[in-house]
Amino acid sequence: MLLSNRVFLSLKSLRKVSPRRWHHTSLTNDLINNMDKKATWDRFYTENSRKGTFKNFEWFFGFHSVKEFILPQLQSMSHSPAPLHVLDIGCGTSALGPSIYTHSQCAVKVTCADISPVAVRLMQEHAESTPVQPCNPASTLVFREMDCTELEGHFEPRSLALIVDKGTTDALVRSKDGRVKAGQIVRQCLTVLRHPGSLLQFSDEDPDARLLWLEKESQGSEVTADVSVHEVGELRGVTYFCYQITPCTTQH
Numbered sequence: 001m002l003l004s005n006r007v008f009l010s011l012k013s014l015r016k017v018s019p020r021r022w023h024h025t026s027l028t029n030d031l032i033n034n035m036d037k038k039a040t041w042d043r044f045y046t047e048n049s050r051k052g053t054f055k056n057f058e059w060f061f062g063f064h065s066v067k068e069f070i071l072p073q074l075q076s077m078s079h080s081p082a083p084l085h086v087l088d089i090g091c092g093t094s095a096l097g098p099s100i101y102t103h104s105q106c107a108v109k110v111t112c113a114d115i116s117p118v119a120v121r122l123m124q125e126h127a128e129s130t131p132v133q134p135c136n137p138a139s140t141l142v143f144r145e146m147d148c149t150e151l152e153g154h155f156e157p158r159s160l161a162l163i164v165d166k167g168t169t170d171a172l173v174r175s176k177d178g179r180v181k182a183g184q185i186v187r188q189c190l191t192v193l194r195h196p197g198s199l200l201q202f203s204d205e206d207p208d209a210r211l212l213w214l215e216k217e218s219q220g221s222e223v224t225a226d227v228s229v230h231e232v233g234e235l236r237g238v239t240y241f242c243y244q245i246t247p248c249t250t251q252h
């Protein structure tokens with residue numbers, strides 16, 4: 001579905017889509033079965049980029065649907081002049097990270113990370129060809145190719161203020177071999193998040209399933225965590241949630 005200059009998609013909509021509207025190509029099969037594989041996403045972003053001029057591809061929805069979960073939280077943490085480090089894990093070609101950079105009143109250092117070098121290159125090229133001014137002149141924006149199961153190799157422990165994940169964990173937990181990787185990402189996030197700081201997962205998975213899974217996965221971490229859920233709202237017949245995972249200040 002095309003909305004203004006952004007394309008929106010979710011796994012639920014992929015599965016529901018009528019064969020007459022969507023050819024059941026091998027790429028669609030790949031998306032349904034192999035969303036934890038770098039090759040699937042390289043192919044996905046390569047095929048998307050062939051459609052012409054660059055368009056941000058948004059899983060679920062765009063920045064404006066979730067900005068109320070993000071901007072006030074950053075504002076509440078901005079007590080020092082040093083920029084708050086924000087990481088978008090599995091950024092794809094979403095405008096989420098760039099929009100945080102543009103709209104945050106407090107200084108932020110936004111890193112948009114993805115395992116797909118194709119997505120990272122497209123984002124980098126788009127940012128260079130269409131530069132935007134941040135709300136705070138001290139803010140910065142970078143794009144990095146990165147396997148987010150290995151965050152500790154890229155970031156210092158307790159260095160990040162906010163990690164956002166729109167659809168990445170959903171993609172992993174629903175693919176055959178992805179659950180283990182999704183758990184690794186949660187534990188890595190807990191290690192690199194500072195206090196106070198949070199991981200926000202934007203998801204269409206029901207709280208019954210996700211909360212149990214998060215509780216189990218965060219138990220395997222050296223850092224204990226509080227988990228809460230907020231409803232983002234209903235869009236196109238699907239209810240979306242924001243899962244907030246916050247490292248506890250008292251470590252065991």
Ligand SMILES: C[S@@+](CC[C@H](N)C(=O)[O-])C[C@H]1O[C@@H](n2cnc3c(N)ncnc32)[C@H](O)[C@@H]1O
Nearest residue numbers: 041058059090091092094114115147148166167
């Ligand atoms: C469902 S898409 C979501 C993309 C984007 N967050 C959005 O809202 O449109 C999942 C993304 O996660 C990325 N991904 C999958 N496994 C990853 C990993 N281990 N490390 C980093 N990114 C990964 C994929 O390349 C893909 O861009």
